[in-house]
Amino acid sequence: MIEISSNEYWKELNYRDALLYCSLLDIDGKTDWRLPNDGECEVYELYDKMTEYANHMSSVWTMEDLNTYPDLHHNEYWCIPVRDI
Numbered sequence: 001m002i003e004i005s006s007n008e009y010w011k012e013l014n015y016r017d018a019l020l021y022c023s024l025l026d027i028d029g030k031t032d033w034r035l036p037n038d039g040e041c042e043v044y045e046l047y048d049k050m051t052e053y054a055n056h057m058s059s060v061w062t063m064e065d066l067n068t069y070p071d072l073h074h075n076e077y078w079c080i081p082v083r084d085i
Contacts, residue, residue, distance in 0.1 A: 001084070002040055002083060003083050004044060004081075004082050005082065005083075009027065009081055010053065010081075011079050012076045012078055012079070013061075014074055015061055015065060015073040015077075016073060017079075018035060018061045018077075019035065022034050022079065027081075030083060032083045032084070034081070035061050035062055035063045035065075035079065035081070037062055037063045040082060041062055044082075046080055047060060049080075050078050059077040059078065060077060060079075
């Protein structure tokens with residue numbers, strides 16, 4: 001199970017900034033935030049939640065993206081911080 005940060009903490013960032021953002025994020029004393037993995041995006045419908053929040057289609061960064069799409073690391077996509085519970 002994961003906890004999904006509230007949408008006030010969702011940001012459009014490039015991949016490296018998204019990793020840094022999650023590693024430095026402190027929400028109510030919780031500091032173990034990370035990017036979701038591909039499976040978590042599907043199970044928790046993060047793509048749908050992001051589209052509802054942002055009112056437009058875009059991608060959500062996942063932990064696997066830099067290895068899968070190394071040429072896209074400069075693009076800005078949604079960073080939705082999650083943490084294990």
